[in-house]
Amino acid sequence: MxxxxxxxxxxxxxxxxxxxxxxxxxxxxxxxxxxxxxxxxxxxxxxxxxxxxxxxxxxxxxxxxxxxxxxxxxxxxxxxxxxxxxxxxxxxxxxxxxxxxxxxxxxxxxxxxxxxxxxxxxxxxxxxxxxxxxxxxxxxxxxxxxxxxxxxxxxxxxxxxxxxxxxxxxxxxxxxxxxxxxxxxxxxxxxxxVVPGLDGRKMSTSRGNGIELGMTADATATRIRKARTDLQRRITFEPDRRPEVSSMLRITALFTGETPEQVADRIGDGGAAALKRELTTAANDGLAEHRRRRADFAADxxxxxxxxxxxxxxxxxxxxxxxxxxxxxxxxxx
The missing domain is CATH 3.40.50.620 (HUPs)
Known part of the structure; x- marks a missing residue:
């Protein structure tokens, strides 16, 4: 700052x-x-x-x-x-x-x-x-x-x-x-x-490429599961060549406190399915308390x-x- x-x-x-x-x-x-x-x-x-x-x-x-x-x-x-x-x-x-x-x-x-x-x-x-x-x-x-x-x-x-x-x-x-x-x-x-959308573009509600704070855990999992990636099995952080995969790595890293490269190395050859599971767990765990508190406030x-x-x-x-x-x-x- x-x-x-x-x-x-x-x-x-x-x-x-x-x-x-x-x-x-x-x-x-x-x-x-x-x-x-x-x-x-x-x-x-x-x-x-x-x-x-x-x-x-x-x-x-x-x-x-x-x-x-x-x-x-x-x-x-x-x-x-x-x-x-x-x-x-x-x-x-x-x-x-x-x-x-x-x-x-x-x-x-x-x-x-x-x-x-x-x-x-x-x-x-x-x-x-x-x-x-x-x-x-x-x-x-x-x-x-x-x-x-x-x-x-x-x-x-x-x-x-x-x-x-x-x-x-x-x-x-x-x-x-x-x-x-x-x-x-x-x-x-x-x-x-920088918090990009799941598709590598700017995160926007209208594009349906974001993870909303008020989403349920199931809705979050569904949105991540449907997000496009690519056909390469090994997960690498290459924003220019692999924007969708790199965006998911960035978001996961924000929740886990790692760098995107560390997340990619940890997933390795697990492929897109493993990446999406990592992101889903990180997002839902990271937002669980916020969502609980939000639901209480929204109910009033x-x-x-x-x-x-x-x-x-x-x-x-x-x-x-x-x-x-x-x-x-x-x-x-x-």
């Missing part, structure tokens, strides 16, 4: 997930466990259920509320304590949306179109119009961060342009309206383990809603104060 200049006692971390479907082991290893670590260090951690962001790039949004509550169950099962960390829903904090308007005045159309995410979406549209929401997506993310005065944001390298947009907006607002009001958020570059949706409502109240209070300050600095209080 990168060195953060803000001392831990003054850090407020903002992180979150879009409720587009069940969380999977990629989330567990890449983000969920690190949030527990932040919490245990006493860092003010705010976890955003980015429900409004679901509509940025899709028409059919599915059952967002169920997906969101499922995420909360996974957060709690991982060890997030809602009395220490704040779990809140984007849609329940109207001030975030209101802050987006003045923030939009601080960016240009050209600047937004240079954002790598927007550029990728433009390239993939095949002539279809780019929605205004998707074009301004980096500004909405800036509002998420600055509304609650998040000053540390865990990101991967591919997300750095989004955070830089938030830093630019904070800097330009300060220069135009109130020097020093917003702190430019710092990037916490995470060295998260009223409690999950209470957790979110309490987090909404705290986040809304912070964002409302920020919005009032922004209007005061802009000379728009009446």
């Amino acid at each position: 990168t060195t953060i200049t803000t001392p831990p006692c003054r850090q407020r971390i903002l992180t979150g997930d879009r409720p587009t479907g069940p969380l999977h082991i990629g989330h567990l290893f890449a983000t969920l466990r690190s949030r527990v670590a932040f919490q245990e260090k006493g860092i003010d951690t705010m976890i955003l259920i980015a429900d409004l962001q679901v509509i940025t790039d899709r028409g059919a949004i599915g059952d967002v509320r169920s997906a969101a509550l499922g995420q909360v169950a996974d957060y709690l099962a991982t060890g997030i304590d809602p009395t220490c960390s704040t779990i809140f829903a984007h849609s329940a904090v109207p001030a975030i949306g209101q802050l987006t308007l003045p923030f939009l005045s601080l960016v240009s159309d050209a600047g937004l179109r240079r954002n790598p995410t927007v550029k990728d979406e433009l390239a993939a549209t095949d002539g279809r119009p780019l929605s205004g929401l998707l074009l301004t997506y980096p500004v909405h993310q800036a509002a998420d961060i600055l509304a609650v005065h998040g000053n540390v944001v865990p990101v991967g390298k591919d997300q750095l342009p989004h955070l830089e947009q938030a830093r630019v907006i904070a800097r330009r607002f300060n220069a135009r309206y109130g020097e020093g009001y917003f702190t430019e958020p710092e990037a916490l570059l995470t060295e998260a383990p 949706p009223a409690y999950l809603r209470d957790v979110v409502r309490a987090g909404n109240a705290r986040a809304a209070a912070l964002a409302d104060r920020t919005l009032a300050d922004v209007f005061e600095l802009m000379g728009m209080t009446y």
Whole structure:
């Protein structure tokens, strides 16, 4: 991780997930466990259920509320304590949306179109119009961060342009309206383990190539058993030549604490069947306690809603104060 200049006692971390479907082991290893670590260090951690962001790039949004509550169950099962960390829903904090308007005045159309995410979406549209929401997506993310005065944001390298947009907006607002009001958020570059899907591609619920945290042991075994491998009997870790086999080795290693090469050497000539048995055992054993705790939380949706409502109240209070300050600095209080 990168060195953060803000001392831990003054850090407020903002992180979150879009409720587009069940969380999977990629989330567990890449983000969920690190949030527990932040919490245990006493860092003010705010976890955003980015429900409004679901509509940025899709028409059919599915059952967002169920997906969101499922995420909360996974957060709690991982060890997030809602009395220490704040779990809140984007849609329940109207001030975030209101802050987006003045923030939009601080960016240009050209600047937004240079954002790598927007550029990728433009390239993939095949002539279809780019929605205004998707074009301004980096500004909405800036509002998420600055509304609650998040000053540390865990990101991967591919997300750095989004955070830089938030830093630019904070800097330009300060220069135009109130020097020093917003702190430019710092990037916490995470060295998260790579958790590929069973097919070697990025793990995604929509592709059916992941191991979801809420799956049953039997469903996990079935998904792994049906995953494609290759015809070579000896198991080797060669990501370029054998992506599916190598992905399974990587996932197994994350659960067992070995390297992928060590797992491969241990399986040797056992073939794909032995590899799948190893992965199934490692995943089901490694997730057993999480799944037990998750089932307990999921069985009480009223409690999950209470957790979110309490987090909404705290986040809304912070964002409302920020919005009032922004209007005061802009000379728009009446």
